[in-house]
Amino acid sequence: MTISVAERAELRTAVGELLRDKCTEDDVRRVMASDEGFDRDLWHRLAEQGVLGMLVSEEHGGLGFGALEVEAVAEETGAALLPAPFISSAVLAVSLIQQAGAEDDQRRLLPALAEGTAIGTVALTGSAGTWTPEGVEVTAGGDHTLTGVAHYVTWGHIADVILVVARSESGLGVYEVAPDAPNFSRTAATVFDPTVRLATFTFNATPARRLGTAGWEAVQEALDYAVLASAGEQVGGARRIFDMTVEYLKSRVQFGRQIGSFQALKHMAADLLLDVESATSAAQHAAAEKATGSENAGGATALAGFACAEAYQNIAMNAVQMHGGIGFTWEHPAHLFVRRARTGMQLFGGARLHRERYLVSKGA
Secondary structure, eight states: OOOOHHHHHHHHHHHHHHHHHHSOHHHHHHHHTSSSOSOHHHHHHHHHTTGGGSSSOGGGTSOOOOHHHHHHHHHHHHHTTOOSOIIIIIIIIHHHHHHHOOHHHHHHHHHHHHHTSSOEEEEOOOTTOOOSGGGOOOEEOTTSEEEEEEEEEETTTTOSEEEEEEEETTEEEEEEEOTTOTTEEEEEOOOSOTTSOEEEEEEEEEEOEEOSSOOHHHHHHHHHHHHHHHHHHHHHHHHHHHHHHHHHHHHOEETTEEGGGSHHHHHHHHHHHHHHHHHHHHHHHHHHHHHTTOTTHHHHHHHHHHHHHHHHHHHHHHHHHHTGGGGGSTTSTHHHHHHHHHHHTTGGGHHHHHHHHHHHHTTO
């Protein structure tokens, strides 16, 4: 489904208004200290707005939107530091089901994900955290039982639609595991950023059901959507912490002057603004390429994958420095942005992998 630029802006505005009301800094701190790590009431409100079903086809209860809408909304979720399985469930899991699942699998799984009554995740990398075919450490037997360990499973501790990428004699495939399947255990991981929860899944001849016949191509397509959404979140977070820093520079007075008038801080702010705008261009360009099915979409996505992650980390770290002593305290929100930025440097392949993919796309 194609919507106009104005309609996309309206969707983004509606999501932003909801998050500014229901996902304040106090809300984020309260929710990230809870066992589940997210607010189910807010999750259902996002579902009512259609956010959780953006990528779900209309015939399965979604909106049938694409990369442009996902990136735009992700800028708002990133600015709010939304602690919720948005990318895990509404982007990665939904994309993989639509790429790999047969029609009956899509009919069975997608409506609940779009409604927010189910939460999806994808277990696809081992301890190295490479998010590549070589990094898959779970194996599938001929009877569709899974054995092995998957690490860094996003929001795996609460997911009830569990997809697993596993290696079999015929190649890589996508399997579904029931939350209460025998010989399946999940352990919440210790995380640096409590707004993004991770888990470790262990399988020991665990019964599973294969979704369709697709292999890594379907996984890579779903990963590309996750990288685009992550880039959008990184842009949104980078812009928010930059704006907060500029406001601080305007209000903080030392030696009788606003510290923003000091030349060194002016230069730092100018450099950070360039990072924000460059990252925004990279994320939005990648989404546009993906939306049009361009042959350059893979390279543009890879570029956004490392450019936005690195820009966000640089902006967040410098924001702490520019806030002075108060920026180093846990009570200041700058730390929340630093932690989200650091996490984004590693998830879904990390900046190094994305840079390698970009070079390959350019024939380097």
